[in-house]
Amino acid sequence: MNLKKLILFGTIFSSVFTACGNDAVNVTPEQPNEPTSGDVKIYTTTASLSRDFKKSFIDFSKTSNMSPKTIKLDETTKFQTMDGFGSAITGSAAYNLLKMTSQDRAKFLKETFSPTEGMGQSYIRIAIGCSDFSLSEYTLNDEPGIANFALQEEEIKYVIPVLKEILAINPSLKIMGSPWTAPLWMKVNNLASLGAHNSWTGGHLNPKYYQDYGTYFVKWIQALQKEGINIYSITPQNEPLNDKNSASMVMHWQEQLAFVKTALGPKLKAAGLTTKIYAFDHNYNYDDMADQEDYPVKIYEDAVAAAFFAGAAYHNYGGDKAELLDIHQKAPNKDLIFTETSIGTWNDGNNLGKRLIEDMREVALGTVNNWAKGVIVWNLMLDSDRGPNREGGCQTCYGAVDISKNDYKTIRKNSHYYIIGHLSSVVKPGAVRIGTSGYVANGLQYAAFKNTDGSYAFVLLNESGETSRITLDDGKNHFSYEVPAASVVSYTWKK
Template sequence: MKRKNNNTMIYTLLLSCLMTATSCNRDSYTPSAIDSIKDNGDITIYTTTNTRSQDFSKGFIDFSTKFNMSPNTITLDPTQKFQTMDGFGAAITGSTCYNLMKMTQEDRTKFLTETFSDDKGMGMNYIRIAIGCSDFSLSEYTCWDKEGKENFALQSEEKQYVLPVLKEILAINPSIKIMGSPWTAPKWMKVNNLTDLKPFDSWTSGQLNPKYYQDYGWYFVQWLQAMKKEGIHVSSITVQNEPLNRGNSASMYMTWQEQQAFIKQALGPQLKAASLDTKIYAFDHNYNYDNIADQNDYPVKIYNDAGAASFIAGAAFHNYGGDKAELLDIHNQRPDKELVFTETSIGEWNEGRNLEKRLMEDMREVALGTVNNWSRAVIVWNLMLDNDKGPNRDGGCQTCYGAVDISKSNFKKITRNSHYYIVGHLSAVVKSGAVRIGASGYTAEGLIYTAFKNIDGSYALVLLNDANENRKITINDTKNHFSYEVPAKSVVSYRWAN
């Protein structure tokens, strides 16, 4: 009799656990994947956990019909408006294009569709390319390596690799924005310093000879027009990639004083004379200005000359030194100028292939961190490298990983790293032209989020839960609300019609 009662009690307890699915074996309980996700519904949801138990999983839930009394409510405020968003994406370097072109056409189209398609994929919509070579090109070159205007031409790397890939991406998503950045001017334009003005025959370091300002401005115009002839509209440029970095395999040192003079005297007027609508972004380097004291606030110092500032849309930043709070500081000094985040990398130094760590950190510091500090765009470095971190060159980064890595043995197997997910979680729900809006209410350690209103009127919210437990969160847009149990250590993106 006693044994029977014990069996009954055990059965009742087990049945209770199965029915509530809350206290028993909670670590393995994934209600967001099993109970609440459907094949269609009012809200589209994408979820990625840092263990890949959910790997950019797509699902749907409906608005709640119950009265909302949840203390864990995030409320959107569409009347509070911040910056307009341009887009999210990655760099399409020579190395990336080489790897993509080694894939079969079928595999490449599948991957590019998953990455760039607005309705069949992540919808990435902003990419960065080099004007000439970068440190992830197959060789060092510019498009004007021999003096004489007749010698300007797009080079074999662009024709064989970069242009075909760009055209395939544009066929998938014609609204892609493209940014161009030079790593160096042609060597014949470079000098050792601005005092001696001696020729500097090296791809690495050197400075732009002021006597070639007009020629270099012409070079930008010619490159933009050459790309346009190929059917590629470049919507923005930066003047110099990492202007305070003398050490890259292809590089050129350019102080704010030099950049201000070049933009004011040559680049700005020449783009205007050519009727090009390409935006110019200043700086394009680290938050901490590489600890060079007189270069602090680099873009603001350029803006202080009204003539130069009139040609400049804003400033671009990288995160290899300093803190994202610099974006807010620059915005507060010049709220009339735009901010874009244009480069970050993962590699051996930061456990770049450790998704459990990097997904959380990169979402916090790069994706949501820059957007919540007024950045209009988030662009990570190489979209694709092979699993040997290449192709790479001496003098460039030989310890970098791509947003995705592809197997060098067969160019088939793809490993998606943190940068692919953090950009994709934004681009999937936040479209070009969206406005970041207010979102407040529920706060908790490790919880970061930001909200947007798209131009079609739909709302989007991207959320990071960097906690060791699931959190049931309610989202309220003042008209409708819904609840979703956000998995531990995950990133979730939502989009719904207003």
């Protein structure tokens, strides 16, 4: 092989890992004459990564607005108040983060979570005990007897240290906790025979242990409080209709109603905890179980139980986001939050050109425009072998970002990182989604918000293969921006 071929081969080999999303690929360099300030701050990502979350600035227009492609903001029409956007810090994600050098990790976490110097991710989800992306299967009370509750190595060595580093960057971060299973000694094979179910997978919570399991949640929240970590919200069970995950536990709506009404809700209240409880935490289509349709609404029909629930949480592994609107219409006084979605080999998860557009449409804007107060995607970080993972869990998933196992430094950013960043960078916790009117077109989706500091935020998806010069008008000021083909653009400005 001659020298030219050797150089070419080496170049191709070194770029294999980064070719699908690294911010070193196809990035348009900053031009020296580009403004570094202006009336409007803009972030742009194209599916080709010719613009990779590129920050730019423009000023308000000084001329009359005659553009036929004008979108007007209407802050007299108000929808939901936003809680935040983020991703899951699983045991696997925490493990990978801690394999980085402290300097590299600090840089990445600041870019991800800083409200002033980064994307400002503001809401994360963690497991209560193990998840299917933990380093092992465990709960916080594996030895029978609630007195034996204790945080385990995965929390102490991995998850809690990472949470503390993130909270130092963003102290207002919201944290949601979800269990994948109760301790095995609390589980039964069914609610008729109440036979023992000594398995991490499936089974039901034994009503005999409702009170102990309510105490389990209280002890977990208090244990993290002692570490300086406040838990904003919980769900009683991750994917309560899934009996195949590792780990997992079935909790039909009748069971969740009874558990929260008689144990979890009263236990939290007695302990003086204000942690929000969200029902369900599973798919839009209720896994095609007819008797479980409208799961949260059926719980809300019990007034005593309903009083303990802030709302309901959803995943998108089955069904359509329109279910959010349906549930909102049936229970308009209850919140909705989107808590999990995954990318992997099954849906071209490392094909940014495809996934950026679809995930922005279906997950980010799709859920927010159907009343979701927050959006959380699955693992923040996996490694280049899609791990650490284990048998029984997902072995084909990618993270929001993937880090190379060769150096624990080289990072590939996937669609989930971008879609959350485009929301969290301009839409701040407490923002209110507001109305819009004017220009609409096939392939164009957007949402508008008013932040608590009086600034506006606008997030737009252009699915089409053509650029489009879009004008935004808040009633006082207007400006135009050339939106690239197949791109996501986020804007923020003050009136």
